[in-house]
Amino acid sequence: VQAVRSASAGAALHPRVGDLSYPKVALNQCTKCKRCTVECPFGAIDEDEQTYPIVNSTRCRRCGTCMGACPVRAISFDNYSVDMLSSMIKAVKIPDEFSGKPRILIMACENDAIPALDMAGIKRNQWSAHVRIVPVRCLGSVSLLCISDALSVGYDGVMMMGCKPGDDYQCHFVKGSAMAAERLSKVGETLKSMMLEPERVTQAEASIADADRLPQVIDAFVEQITAIGFNPFKGF
Ligand code: SF4
Ligand code: SF4
Known part of the structure; x- marks a missing residue:
C-alpha cells in the first residue's frame, strides 16, 4: 500500500521518505576532504564549481551517513546533527x-x-x-x-x-x-x-x-x- 501510494505521488519509498530535511554543509568548516562523497551510499553528493560538496536532493535519502563521515562536524540537518x-x-x-x-x-x-x-x-x-x-x-x-x-x-x-x-x-x-x-x-x-x-x-x-x-x-x-x-x- 505504501509503495503504491508513494509511486502514485512520484515519491521514492524508503525509511525517511516523509522527512524532507536535507543535509546542509557548513562551507566555512568544510576542508574538502571528500569523506562525505566517498561514504554516501547513494552517490548523492556532487561538487560545486569550487569543489565543495553539494547535495543532490533527488538522490538523497536523508540517511545521515555523510554527517557521520565528516571529521569536522560540517554536515548537519535542521532536525539532526x-x-x-x-x-x-x-x-x-x-x-x-x-x-x-x-x-x-x-x-x-x-x-x-x-x-x-x-x-x-x-x-x-x-x-x-x-x-x-x-x-x-x-x-x-x-x-x-x-x-x-x-x-x-x-x-x-x-x-x-x-x-x-x-x-x-x-x-x-x-x-x-x-x-x-x-x-x-x-x-x-x-x-x-x-x-x-x-x-x-x-x-x-x-x-x-x-x-x-x-x-x-x-x-x-x-x-x-x-x-x-x-x-x-x-x-x-
Ligand atoms: S543523507 Fe545519506 S543519501 Fe543524503 S547525501 Fe548524506 S549520505 Fe548521501
Ligand atoms: S566530509 Fe566534511 S569536511 Fe570533508 S568534504 Fe564533506 S563536508 Fe567537507
Whole structure:
C-alpha cells in the first residue's frame, strides 16, 4: 500500500521518505576532504564549481551517513546533527566510580534496533538498568566524535546497535552500517593511545525480530565492561 501510494505521488519509498530535511554543509568548516562523497551510499553528493560538496536532493535519502563521515562536524540537518547527538549523550547522568554502577551507552538504529527494543519492552523482557539508549537514523550517521564525547564524559562502554552490514546486508540505507563498522575498525588504536581498552566500544547486529535476543546481547556487553572496570576518565 505504501509503495503504491508513494509511486502514485512520484515519491521514492524508503525509511525517511516523509522527512524532507536535507543535509546542509557548513562551507566555512568544510576542508574538502571528500569523506562525505566517498561514504554516501547513494552517490548523492556532487561538487560545486569550487569543489565543495553539494547535495543532490533527488538522490538523497536523508540517511545521515555523510554527517557521520565528516571529521569536522560540517554536515548537519535542521532536525539532526552531531551536536544534537552529543548533547543527548552528555545529558545523561553518569554515576561516579564510588557508586559501583557502570554507565553504558547504546546508539541504536531507528529502523530495526529501536523497534526490536520496543518489542522487547512490550514483551517485558528485561536488561541491565545501567544502559541508556540514544536512537539514531542509521549507524552510518554516528560520528566517531560522538563516541569520543561519550568516553570523555565517563561512559564505561559504547555499543552501536544496528542492521547487518556486508554483502547480505539488511541496512535500510544499503551500506550505512558497513560504513560504521569500517570507522569503528579504526578506533582501536585511538582508544589504546588514550589508555582505554578497545573492547569498550563495539557494534552489535540487530534485526527487527530480535526482541528476545537483544537483552542477552546487552547484558553480555554490560558484564564484559564491568569485568574491564570503570572508565578512567570518569569524574574529569
Ligand atoms: S549520505 Fe545519506 S543523507 Fe548524506 S547525501 Fe548521501 S543519501 Fe543524503
Ligand atoms: S566530509 Fe566534511 S569536511 Fe570533508 S568534504 Fe564533506 S563536508 Fe567537507
